Amino acid sequence: MNLNDELLAIVGDSERVSINETILEQHSKGEAYHTPSCPDAVVFPKSKEEVSRIVQFASEHSIPLVPYGAGTSLEGHIIPVYGGISLNFSLMNQILSIQPDDFQVTVQPGVTRNQLNQALKKHGLFFPTDPGADASIGGMAATNASGTNSVRYGVMRDQVLGLEVVLADGSIIRTGGHSFKSSAGYNLTGLLIGSEGTLGIFTEITLKLRGIPEAVSAVKAVFPSIEAAGNAAAILLKAGLAIGKIELVDEKTIQAVNKFKSTDFREEPTLFLEFSGNEPEVTYSVEVMEEILKDEQCVSFEFENDSLRRAQLWEARHHAAFAIQAANPGKVLMFTDVCVPLSELAGALKQTRDVIEKYGLEGAVLGHVGDGNYHACLPIDPNSEEELEVVEAVHHQIVSYALSKGGTCTGEHGIGLGKKAFLQEEHGDLIPIMKSIKTNLDPKNILNPGKIF
Numbered sequence: 001m002n003l004n005d006e007l008l009a010i011v012g013d014s015e016r017v018s019i020n021e022t023i024l025e026q027h028s029k030g031e032a033y034h035t036p037s038c039p040d041a042v043v044f045p046k047s048k049e050e051v052s053r054i055v056q057f058a059s060e061h062s063i064p065l066v067p068y069g070a071g072t073s074l075e076g077h078i079i080p081v082y083g084g085i086s087l088n089f090s091l092m093n094q095i096l097s098i099q100p101d102d103f104q105v106t107v108q109p110g111v112t113r114n115q116l117n118q119a120l121k122k123h124g125l126f127f128p129t130d131p132g133a134d135a136s137i138g139g140m141a142a143t144n145a146s147g148t149n150s151v152r153y154g155v156m157r158d159q160v161l162g163l164e165v166v167l168a169d170g171s172i173i174r175t176g177g178h179s180f181k182s183s184a185g186y187n188l189t190g191l192l193i194g195s196e197g198t199l200g201i202f203t204e205i206t207l208k209l210r211g212i213p214e215a216v217s218a219v220k221a222v223f224p225s226i227e228a229a230g231n232a233a234a235i236l237l238k239a240g241l242a243i244g245k246i247e248l249v250d251e252k253t254i255q256a257v258n259k260f261k262s263t264d265f266r267e268e269p270t271l272f273l274e275f276s277g278n279e280p281e282v283t284y285s286v287e288v289m290e291e292i293l294k295d296e297q298c299v300s301f302e303f304e305n306d307s308l309r310r311a312q313l314w315e316a317r318h319h320a321a322f323a324i325q326a327a328n329p330g331k332v333l334m335f336t337d338v339c340v341p342l343s344e345l346a347g348a349l350k351q352t353r354d355v356i357e358k359y360g361l362e363g364a365v366l367g368h369v370g371d372g373n374y375h376a377c378l379p380i381d382p383n384s385e386e387e388l389e390v391v392e393a394v395h396h397q398i399v400s401y402a403l404s405k406g407g408t409c410t411g412e413h414g415i416g417l418g419k420k421a422f423l424q425e426e427h428g429d430l431i432p433i434m435k436s437i438k439t440n441l442d443p444k445n446i447l448n449p450g451k452i453f
């Protein structure tokens, strides 16, 4: 069988099937340190019917299929470890319907979050989930992504109202619907969100939208230590203020960002905060914040009320990982991604910084601390086994500490290839149940095989 010819017969367009080496290589790796592996072919479908026919074909011949959104995931999710077909969704990028009165939108999976927000602006609405990269909605749903706004609006699982899904035999189902609440049977939408392309392939996604807040105020607050910043974050959250974002960056992150974005932020542990809502609640929240910060060792704070300066501040935060990558040329990055209960946050941040320093690594610590979620971003020489071993030891200590405090090995990036051992550590007893769901929905194990377990 010639895979290229078979796929060409399905999509009927030679521009949309590729076995070109450069294209295969582009689909062989994510944004992090995992060993690449090429697919045998890449297809760019344009409709659910095409996806369904490709899946039927793959099922008949037991060929692995790896859905590919924007390729920004960080745990090797899109690496075709057993070859097969990479299904690139960049041409399924239509916003199908915006229903402003119902606060919802239905999109194809290749729509990116920035594309969506551009289209929503004129309706006074926005889609809140904002990972640092301009990821696709399909990829974000499949990893249960979150970002700076999740402290206020929740994670991807809280935004998806319904899915259209191609199952492993090529059949098409719809889960959920258009209501904000439902108690109708098992929550299959919730199960499929975060399934990393291993249970089904999303071809349409209905999302909940939010109104753009009337008033916004952003603040940079500098602290003498990462621990003090973590404590302050937890206390601000307890005060019940109109917090929209609460992000922590350590001095290493700020140094990299200043160099990368030509900014002049003070190079010390800092909380980037945003308050949003109506004018009176934002004004009140900012006043209370000032009092709390004074009591919590804050060294200095600065407001960013101008919308352009505010956008620059958040762009700098979103580009932090790119800045750390640029500060370490020739290296690849490993991202830890733990999440702990808020009462454990300050201690966990300190443990992470201490472990990085103990092993003499150039790591930066940053995170969405309003959720208790943070990352150590650790550069590795891809040719050094020795360095990889040290970084893995550090990673393990950070995750083990988080688990010992009731946390999780991944707050938002997912399991992919990189966290399989940690899933075993966190939920070993549940893996048989997870595997039975996988076997039921994908008996031939063709959907993104080798991931999660």
Ligand SMILES: Cc1cc2nc3c(=O)[nH]c(=O)nc-3n(C[C@H](O)[C@H](O)[C@H](O)COP(=O)(O)OP(=O)(O)OC[C@H]3O[C@@H](n4cnc5c(N)ncnc54)[C@H](O)[C@@H]3O)c2cc1C
Residues within 6 Å of the ligand: 030, 031, 066, 067, 068, 069, 070, 071, 072, 073, 074, 077, 078, 089, 109, 130, 131, 132, 133, 135, 136, 137, 138, 139, 140, 141, 142, 143, 144, 145, 146, 147, 148, 196, 197, 198, 200, 201, 202, 203, 318, 321, 322, 412, 413, 448
């Ligand atoms: C600089 C940077 C910052 C980041 N910051 C964050 C952050 O703050 N928060 C966060 O959560 N993540 C973050 N990430 C990680 C990444 O952006 C997210 O994991 C994102 O959700 C991946 O989306 P994607 O479109 O790139 O998906 P891909 O990487 O292409 O795919 C991810 C997974 O989704 C599956 N998939 C893709 N499309 C479909 C589909 N249509 N149907 C079924 N499965 C599908 C793939 O098979 C794969 O398993 C960051 C990454 C970078 C590079």
